[in-house]
Amino acid sequence: MSDTLRRATKAVIPAAGNATRFLPVTKAVPKELLPLIDKPVLEYIVEEAAAAGADDVLLVTARGKDTMVDYFDARPDLEAFLAEKGKDAAIEAIKAPERLAEIHAIRQGTALGLGHAVGRAAAHVGDEPFAVLLGDEFCDLGDALLPRMMDLQAETGGIVLALMEVPKEDVARWGIASVAPTGDADIVEVTGLVEKPSVDEAPSNLSLIGRYVLPGSIFPVLDATEPGSGGEIQLTDAMDTMRAKGTPVHGVIFRGKRYDTGQPTAYLQTLVELATEREDLPGFNAWLREFSATLD
Numbered sequence: 195m196s197d198t199l200r201r202a203t204k205a206v207i208p209a210a211g212n213a214t215r216f217l218p219v220t221k222a223v224p225k226e227l228l229p230l231i232d233k234p235v236l237e238y239i240v241e242e243a244a245a246a247g248a249d250d251v252l253l254v255t256a257r258g259k260d261t262m263v264d265y266f267d268a269r270p271d272l273e274a275f276l277a278e279k280g281k282d283a284a285i286e287a288i289k290a291p292e293r294l295a296e297i298h299a300i301r302q303g304t305a306l307g308l309g310h311a312v313g314r315a316a317a318h319v320g321d322e323p324f325a326v327l328l329g330d331e332f333c334d335l336g337d338a339l340l341p342r343m344m345d346l347q348a349e350t351g352g353i354v355l356a357l358m359e360v361p362k363e364d365v366a367r368w369g370i371a372s373v374a375p376t377g378d379a380d381i382v383e384v385t386g387l388v389e390k391p392s393v394d395e396a397p398s399n400l401s402l403i404g405r406y407v408l409p410g411s412i413f414p415v416l417d418a419t420e421p422g423s424g425g426e427i428q429l430t431d432a433m434d435t436m437r438a439k440g441t442p443v444h445g446v447i448f449r450g451k452r453y454d455t456g457q458p459t460a461y462l463q464t465l466v467e468l469a470t471e472r473e474d475l476p477g478f479n480a481w482l483r484e485f486s487a488t489l490d
């Protein structure tokens with residue numbers, strides 16, 4: 195079977211950034227391990243990959259971020275301690291991340307951009323299709339965005355992106371796609387991609403959110419990609435090169451629930467939202483209502 199007709203089984207999570215928006219805590223704690231109550235952001239991302247069928251996960255990491263890999267490791271010492279105390283629920287909680295996926299890691303070395311980080315996965319992924327999940331946001335598992343993208347990629351053999359409408363004035367923060375309809379309201383053909391365009395140059399207000407399913411043939415293209423926006427090697431540019439040379443590129447329009455953790459305000463909103471949905475935090479919602487009433 196040709197590699198283009200296989201469904202992706204591997205996921206790559208670029209997680210080498212310095213997370214300057216969260217300094218000083220990110221001096222010592224990777225942003226990906228910031229807690230959403232008692233579970234780190236990264237576990238939600240790995241859950242999303244595993245639920246879509248990608249349970250081989252490569253983390254592209256950096257110096258000082260090895261605790262991300264430790265988090266998915268077994269802790270027989272802690273298990274024995276908890277067993278002695280009869281804390282079975284806690285044992286289940288610490289084993290959940292271990293069971294999710296097989297975790298691999300590679301260092302990015304030098305921070306040369308998202309395209310460079312994804313390129314570091316070449317040896318691990320080979321010529322298979324693979325998913326890329328950026329760590330700043332995760333989707334509600336009920337929305338099945340990634341499984342849908344992986345199914346579509348297995349049909350086309352090309353590139354599949356997740357797209358979302360953003361306010362026109364915000365386009366310079368994102369990769370932006372120009373698109374043509376396909377007859378399916380949720381799937382578009384991508385006719386052009388540009389990384390962080392100015393408002394005047396933007397071909398639409400459809401932004402790339404951090405989910406991609408890519409063919410292994412992108413690796414040599416990434417290698418040959420020159421620095422672009424911000425002086426960095428951009429994944430967007432490599433994908434647009436492939437598109438221009440005939441690789442089919444489709445976008446799945448995302449209309450579901452997305453949790454943003456990429457900057458402090460959004461992280462805090464996500465944290466509070468998740469807390470309100472938990473049944474084991476007695477009194478939190480009542481407190482939040484009372485507290486909100488005291489705000490102007």
Ligand code: G1P
Nearest residue numbers: 308328368369401402403404430
């Ligand atoms: C990256 C991509 C960009 C995409 C964004 C989604 O940008 O380069 O195309 O829209 O992720 O989060 P970054 O946020 O790393 O600057």
